[in-house]
Amino acid sequence: MGQRYYAHSLENEPEEKWQTVEAHLQQVAQLAKNFGADFEAGKWAEMAGRWHDVGKYSLEFQKRIGADIDANIELMRGRPDHSTAGAQHADAMSKQLGKFLAYPIAGHHAGLPNGQETSESCLFKRLKKVVPDWSACPEKILEPAALGMPPFAKGMAGKKAGKRIGFQASFFIRMLYSCLVDADFLDTEQFVNPEKADWRKGYPGLESLNEKLILYLNDLVKSAEPTHINKDRDKILRHCLDAAEKEPGLFSLTVPTGGGKTLSSLAFALKHALKYGLKRVIYVIPYTSIIEQNAAVFREILGDSAVLEHHSNFELKDEKDEDRRSRSAAENWDAPLVVTTNVQFFESLFHSRSSKCRKLHNIAKSVVILDEAQMLPVPFLRPCVETLRELSEFYSTSIVLCTATQPALSEEDLSWRLENVREIMPEPATLYEAFRRVNAEYVSKLSDEELAERLARHEQVLCVVNTRKHARLIYEKIKGDGCYHLSALMCPAHRSEKLAEIRQALDAGRPCRVISTQLIEAGVDIDFPVVYRSAAGIDSVAQAAGRCNREGRIREGGQVCVFMPEDGLPPGYFRQNAETAEIVMRHHDDMLSPDAVREYFETLYWRKGDDELDREEILKDLWEGAQRADFPFRTVAGKFNIIDKNGMDSVIVPFKTEPSGLIDEIEGTDKLGQMARKLQRYTVQIPKRVFYALEAASVIERVRNQFCVLINKDIYKDELGLCPEDPTFHESESLMT
Known part of the structure; x- marks a missing residue:
């Protein structure tokens, strides 16, 4: 019997129970193919899955896996490089389209690389790198498939590439990357930790959720007082249900505050998804406070198991199966209803790390509701608009811009406008007067x-x-x-x-x-x-x-x-x-008035100009690399930060508890991830200069190199919260012994 090549080992188990490279490649390829099929790229994703770990056919990797259960992770010194080989094989097929596969394969552990730069980690240098001999890989694995053109490029033959081509190509690569890394994680998880894999099962279907929502809404209408406002709320719901019959694409829902747009938009989304075979609803909200409120309403109506609440403040209660499922679903949004933030949604779509990008393929073939659409981040407005356009045109995603104050994203005077946006409400101006x-x-x-x-x-x-x-x-x-x-x-x-x-x-x-x-x-x-x-x-x-x-x-x-x-x-x-x-x-x-709101946004965008609507020149960066498919994925990920994370630091405050109690709780747990989520509810963000001043005054204690706890509780007041102006101040009562 010849050399057997393994992808993953199991601690304290004989080699016969280890996973072979061939089995892993076949299973990842099939999973990735299924994911990519949602945006007509099944063969592309399949090839990425089939070739991503061919470097594991090297003797160097096989020697290491016998001694190191984590040899699969090549980010640490001494771990054999197994991802570059597949990238080189993909690039050899075609110097242009081959790169579309080379990026995801090369980055399936370390993240999508930049195309070309001085760093040794860039794709250009990786493709020229001398890697361990992996010639033992069977030929049947290396055989290419007929890929065809990427979905965004269909119909472009013989035409001059437009300005959007750089964005479109990089977006497609990132979506392929999502298919690959999620498939890789899931197959590895199934082999290494089948119990965790089982946590992902058992979500209710959209049919069940729609039935529950309709029953709830019918009861709500029957029990409501017959006021003019309640009658108008019912009309809004009926218009949303009627509009759900329309072809997928871009929609706007302009409803005044108090019009019930949250549940009406959800009713639209569920009915629309069922009619057109879409897989999930993603509710995107600007503030965590609204998320917590809306998610609680959705759970009350649809049940806990239907709703994934994914944001920084979400606290999992314990180790129940539902909580485990929530943690797993947050990794890849494999849930029927996802409630998340603008930050989580858009930053993931421009990220380069696998942990952020796993979920992206599950945005395809979904209904995305952008609640409070006027809160799209103005410094990144144009990249965000391009994302919405791309999802609706090529990734079978319906987008709903839901707000009382529509941000004029489809006005004809804007060269970058969204086209073919259909308003769900027949007469928004009349509705405004009614409310x-x-x-x-x-x-x-x-x-x-x-x-x-x-x-x-x-x-x-x-x-x-x-x-x-x-x-x-x-x-x-x-x-x-x-x-x-x-x-x-x-x-x-x-x-x-x-x-x-x-x-x-x-x-x-x-x-x-x-x-x-x-x-x-x-x-x-x-x-x-x-x-x-x-x-x-x-x-x-x-x-x-x-x-x-x-x-x-x-x-x-x-x-x-x-x-x-x-x-x-x-x-x-x-x-x-x-x-x-x-x-x-x-x-x-x-x-x-609606006219004033429309004029406000038109004037605002005109005054700011295109440069201020893409402050970090992200679209320019992607366009400049388009000719050679040299995309600056890591650079873009570093630039696209809706919240300036470098300017703020987090402090855990002793609200309703003693600082010593918080410190004891942190030091006494080995579940730091759960503790971090729990403590988000007791965290205040402050500018770095204020943080450094508090630290210099010895009123902050660092615990386990991860948590910063305010230990002078006298500067956290019930009326005002944190008062950092004089960090040495103490209430006179606390000075008494």
Whole structure:
């Protein structure tokens, strides 16, 4: 019997039970083929799977696997390179299309490489690298298949490549990469840890979810009071169900705040998916606070097992099967209903690491609902728009831009506009008037003293400002019984508790004056008769107005006052958006009307120009490499950061517990991943300069090199959250022994 070649070994098991390279390649190829079939690239993905580990046919790898159970991971020094061989074989087939396979194969452990640079890890140098002899690989594995053209290139024969070709080619490569790495992980998991593989099974089908939702909605309609608003909500639902019959593609759903767009859009998505054989619904939301709220509603209606909630604050409760399934599904979004953030969704689509990209192929053949679509990140707007266009054109994905303030992404004056976007609501302007519950006015500049005096006149009032500093300053001027402060210097658990207190005060008719940063604006179900909003973009003003007279109890309409703070506006994003809004307000009696919103976004995009809508020049980078298929995958991944992670640090605050208790809990666990998720609810993000100041003052303790715990609990206050101005301050009571 000749040499047997193994892909994976099992600790304390004889070689007869190890997985052979051939078995692994065949199984990964079949899985990847199934994934790629969702976007007409099954053969492409199959070849990537078949060739990704041919380098394991080297004696060097086989010697190592006998001594090292983790020899499969080639990122550490001394591990044999087994991924380059397959990339070289793919490239030898074709110097252009072969690279489309070479990138995923070369990067299936270390991540998609850059095409050409000085680093030895770039694809150009990998393709010239001398690798261990892998000639023992059977010829039948190396035989190429007829791949055909990539889906985006069909119909382009004889035509000059357009400006989008670089983006399209790199996007296709990243989707192939997703098929390969997910198939590789799943097959390896099935062999090494079959128990974990079983956790992925047992999701309910979309048919079951749709039946549950329809039953719930029918009961909701029957039990609702026969008010005009409830009748209009029912009409919105009916229009969504009717529109679900339309061909897949791009849709917009323009529904005023309070119109029930969350469940109506889900009803559209489930019915649409069933009609056109789509596999899942992905609900993309800008803020984790809205995700937690919406996911809880979805679970109540559809059941816990149907919903994957994937974001940084999600805390798994224990080791139950449902929690294990959630952890597994978060790796590749293999669930019928995924609820996630803009950050998670778009950053993954521009990432280069396997852990981020595994899920991408499961976006194909799905319905993606972009809730609060106006919150697409402006500095990355054009790359995001290209992604939506590509998914809808070539990856069998229907996109729904869902918002009360449509961001004018399909206006004809924009050269990069989305085309063929179909509005689900027949008459959005008429619908706006039906749900109009506020009177908005611009009251010019107010000093902090004038603002505080105005707020004090109202028993119940919300004031939304642009900065944490301003929120604290105004709160200090009006604080007393019935006054509340909300900002991101309060951890999520603290904010949730305060919001519950605020709702109780409002429901009971007690005095309730709230000073908040903009975190209260989107998706927080709260209702004030009067709202003051510091000057901002019209979309932000509309969000604040959505917290005013929400249920329409005030017949003459709630009062929304937009004011300019005495110190003006912070530079950059806030200032430019507010200045644009002020220009538009001059032309409209109602600053929140659909016409005003459309003019605002058109003017905003025109003022910013194309450069500011692709601040990091990502599309340019991808275009420049298109001629030689030299794509800067790692460079792009480093640039596409919706949140500037380099400018902020996380601190775990002792909310409702002692610092020593937190430290003991962290030091006493071996499940650091679960602990990290749990502690997200008790974490505050602060600028690095503030973090370093706190650390220098010895009020932060690093625990297990991963967690930073605030040990001076006196600078975390119940009213304000973290107050880092004087880190050496201690309340007098805590100094007593």
